[in-house]
Amino acid sequence: MYILLRHKIKNSLGETYGYRKICICSGSTPKLVDFDSTYIIGLRDTDSAVELKQKLTNSKRVCVLGNGGIATELIYELKNIDIIWVIRDKYIASAFVDVGAAEFLMNCSDADRNQDQPAKALRYTTSHVASEIESDIPGCALGPNWHAKLELTGAMAKKNVTIEFETFIKHLSETKPENDQSTDEWSVYVTLNNGKVFGCDFVISATGVCPSVPDIKVKFLLKRIVNLLK
Numbered sequence: 001m002y003i004l005l006r007h008k009i010k011n012s013l014g015e016t017y018g019y020r021k022i023c024i025c026s027g028s029t030p031k032l033v034d035f036d037s038t039y040i041i042g043l044r045d046t047d048s049a050v051e052l053k054q055k056l057t058n059s060k061r062v063c064v065l066g067n068g069g070i071a072t073e074l075i076y077e078l079k080n081i082d083i084i085w086v087i088r089d090k091y092i093a094s095a096f097v098d099v100g101a102a103e104f105l106m107n108c109s110d111a112d113r114n115q116d117q118p119a120k121a122l123r124y125t126t127s128h129v130a131s132e133i134e135s136d137i138p139g140c141a142l143g144p145n146w147h148a149k150l151e152l153t154g155a156m157a158k159k160n161v162t163i164e165f166e167t168f169i170k171h172l173s174e175t176k177p178e179n180d181q182s183t184d185e186w187s188v189y190v191t192l193n194n195g196k197v198f199g200c201d202f203v204i205s206a207t208g209v210c211p212s213v214p215d216i217k218v219k220f221l222l223k224r225i226v227n228l229l230k
């Protein structure tokens with residue numbers, strides 16, 4: 001059967017291939033909260049998970065922003081650290097459970113963790129190290145059981161979670177705000193919409209993702225438009 005290959009794609013090695021339809025599956029990048037600071041990190045691939053683990057080692061308090069799957073899982077997985085969990089909703093994990101289930105989950109203590117079962121599902125990792133050409137290309141996102149062999153442990157003796165409901169970070173500063181009365185010194189200070197100020201070692205922004213293909217998409221769309229005008 002003759003297949004008409006109307007379009008062409010060129011890879012970074014200069015090789016050209018014909019195609020009829022293209023499916024772009026290049027994933028996404030974390031949509032970090034919009035403040036200019038090196039103390040904000042996202043979680044996405046194995047590299048960022050290792051970076052998180054390393055940062056936690058000397059940390060006493062983190063601020064976790066977001067109420068989706070990644071934030072909720074992180075709150076459960078983090079150990080020996082103070083956590084300020086900042087969520088816009090009225091209750092935790094609102095994307096997955098109703099208010100009653102959320103209340104039940106909030107009353108579950110960390111003591112139950114001893115009953116964690118070893119994961120049976122397959123885990124996929126990459127052994128591949130990015131080359132210079134690929135250095136701007138994000139790795140593939142983490143999947144189920146990403147934390148199975150990763151101890152996310154801070155520098156405190158135990159874990160303590162403070163949840164700030166129905167609020168968001170209004171301001172982020174690396175110098176202590178005047179209205180912060182505490183004597184502790186932190187790397188970064190978050191001021192919430194509700195007026196509260198918390199110092200912490202860093203902020204984990206689990207606030208969604210953006211598609212990681214804008215350039216390809218623009219060229220593709222332009223070509224589609226040109227074809228439509230013919």
Ligand SMILES: Cc1cc2nc3c(=O)[nH]c(=O)nc-3n(C[C@H](O)[C@H](O)[C@H](O)COP(=O)(O)OP(=O)(O)OC[C@H]3O[C@@H](n4cnc5c(N)ncnc54)[C@H](O)[C@@H]3O)c2cc1C
Nearest residue numbers: 025026027028043044070137138139140141142143144145
């Ligand atoms: C911490 C965390 C936990 C998660 N846990 C779960 C879970 O328990 N269950 C679940 O179902 N989902 C989970 N997810 C979500 C899941 O990982 C994603 O939904 C899924 O990986 C998306 O698949 P994808 O193929 O669209 O993108 P990705 O898996 O991100 O794959 C994109 C691929 O495209 C490549 N790429 C990017 N740009 C280019 C380019 N310009 N040229 C060539 N290649 C490129 C990347 O290197 C990568 O290999 C989790 C995500 C995270 C971050």
